[in-house]
Amino acid sequence: MQFALQDLQIALGDRYVEVNPPGNDAPNITLQIDTLTHLSEEGFSIRKEANRIVVTGYDEAGLMYGTLELVEQIKLYGLEGVKPMVRNPYLEMRGPKFNIPLDVRTPSYTDVSDAAQYNIPHIWDFSFWKDYIDTMARYRYNYISLWSLHPFPSLVKVTGYEEVALDDVQRSTVEWKENYNLMAIGFDAPEILENVEVLKRITIDEKIEFWKKVMAYGKRRNIDFHIITWNIFDYGTQGKYGITDDRNNEITKDYFRKSIEQLFVTYPDLAGIGLTTGENMHGASREEKENWAYDTYAKGILDVAKEMPERQFKFIHRQHQSGAKEIAEKFKAVVDADNVEFLFCFKYAKAHVYSATKQPYHEDANYLEQIEGMKTLWGLRNDDTFYFRWGAPDFTREFINNLPYEDVAKGIYFGSDQWIWGRDFLTKNPLTPNQIEVSKHWYQWLLWGRLSYDPTITNERFKGLLAHKFKGINADKLFSAWQNASMVYPLTTGFHWGSLDFQWYIEGCKSRPKQAENETGFHDVNRFISLGVHPKSGNQSIPDYVKMVSNGSTTTLKTPLQVSEELMNVSNSALNVLEEFKATDSRELQFTLNDIKTVSFLGKYYAYKIEGATYLALFRNSNKKEYQDLAVKALENALDFWKQYVHQAMLQNHNPLWTNRVGIVDWIQITEWVKQDIEIAKQ
The missing domain is CATH 3.20.20.80 (Glycosidases)
Known part of the structure; x- marks a missing residue:
């Protein structure tokens, strides 16, 4: 409770009063433990009675969480805007x-x-x-x-x-x-x-x-x-x-x-x-x-x-x-x-x-x-x-x-x-x-x-936390940009599914060599064709898509080209919002905006890579030159955005990185492998 009270004192600032006897006109905060309530272990309630706020915890842990919740509400809404609530932990x-x-x-x-x-x-x-x-x-x-x-x-x-x-x-x-x-x-x-x-x-x-x-x-x-x-x-x-x-x-x-x-x-x-x-x-x-x-x-x-x-x-x-x-x-x-x-x-x-x-x-x-x-x-x-x-x-x-x-x-x-x-x-x-x-x-x-x-x-609470952490920003837009960029991870990995850590690392487009089916561990355009999709992602694999196109059938799954389009949409949405943010003196905000931009470039790389892999598979199946041309064009675009990804990432991050499951992740070296995808498609 001393831990939670320290945060409460900081939140109240000059309004903090150690002793506020009942009957005083000033707002009064009462913190109490009551096991004879509808609360469970670690649960708490916050209620308002006229000018009085009462935080009740089932136990000390619940009272700590309740006090931390009160602190957060005071920061976001002011003492007068505190909202009553009852909460018990969802997961124990x-x-x-x-x-x-x-x-x-x-x-x-x-x-x-x-x-x-x-x-x-x-x-x-x-x-x-x-x-x-x-x-x-x-x-x-x-x-x-x-x-x-x-x-x-x-x-x-x-x-x-x-x-x-x-x-x-x-x-x-x-x-x-x-x-x-x-x-x-x-x-x-x-x-x-x-x-x-x-x-x-x-x-x-x-x-x-x-x-x-x-x-x-x-x-x-x-x-x-x-x-x-x-x-x-x-x-x-x-x-x-x-x-x-x-x-x-x-x-x-x-x-x-x-x-x-x-x-x-x-x-x-x-x-x-x-x-x-x-x-x-x-x-x-x-x-x-x-x-x-x-x-x-x-x-x-x-x-x-x-x-x-x-x-x-x-x-x-x-x-x-x-x-x-x-x-x-x-x-x-x-x-x-x-x-x-x-x-x-x-x-x-x-x-x-x-x-x-x-x-x-x-x-x-x-x-x-x-x-x-x-x-x-x-x-x-x-x-x-x-x-x-x-x-x-x-x-x-x-x-x-x-x-x-x-x-x-x-x-x-x-x-x-x-x-x-x-x-x-x-x-x-x-x-x-x-x-x-x-x-x-x-x-x-x-x-x-x-x-x-x-x-x-709710998302409104998270937007409030962003607004409090990054003063003066448009929290709605930052929330949207961050969420869109973050979806690059599940959209890509839900489609390109290497289930274990040594089978896929998205920030380096790598696995162990055996799982990449090559000597480098880089997941080239061939591996993007051959590797399957996450079973619950709702995605269609590239080989299944090629079969579907060949026999003229349809699917209720998301096709590879639709996944590519979705990746492009979330990445562009994040980048478009970022253009509205002006230069900031907050280094923490600048780090955050840079990460959002970096991941958005990564999303566009994977969007074009999936598109290129899909057209290359269609070309190999049909021998239609227009498919090969589309594959080469998409993979050239992929290379452009990989380079932008690496440039943006290295503005604030050290490279290379040695990991225990996929080895050395060297964005500069990987760029050379990304270039080879274009040659694979041309051949």
């Missing part, structure tokens, strides 16, 4: 997926990338977590999930395995390769571990105190911490005590089981543990995977649950490379434990939340039938927007409202495997050096957090 759990680069010896999936290497020291800086947690609380997130391949050596001292615990924070100085194993194997290669620098001198005991402090601070903002792992990885153990990644190794099983228990013994504010089976369990059947997970993670959580019967725990099991029904049966003892809440986690949109507002993958897996009403965290992966600021409230709201909800939705996590949402390192001449990413991308993170708490928030 709302949190980021944070792949955490703790140390070269205990890496995350994302560690072999610029984003991770830059952020290792910031992970051990409390000022980062303070800013991050405060920001996420204002956006209504209430938990943080830290994802690591094997975090235990950097976080705990395990009884019987004390020498595994790691002092200091290290980073490799190796000359990294471009691409590493997609299953996160080999991150402990000799050249990586033998060439290191010490970033911070710190003992394991000091590390433990650091993370206790971070978790306690989160608790004071209604934010719980969960640690989620992939398995079986033994990074950081260096073979001590005979620990290996062999699933039949009884020492390894014992080490993992005791590590799970030790996490909760060490960290009183740790809310839960989560796991993934299968990433490093080659050749194992589903049953063998779950047997190992039960013998380690399940037994570990049951040990500590029995040891601390007064404490509540969450146990998260991803349904990934395994089956939900088998998991539920195997982990029945955990499901039935009085003080353990068992949650499933499902990769709802594969790696691209910005693809379509409806997703088919839970349906394809008969997932809802398998879990039989058990609660789920829907995984919303954003491996699309790393450079540019995104903001489409209509898309976000519709997406959230389409999530399977009744009886099954516990909440969401939103985050990336190609990115560390730590501190910004891409911006040239930033307004704030080392700005936290969730502040740079404030609108995107605010939308997913606030709309997950309350999907009824």
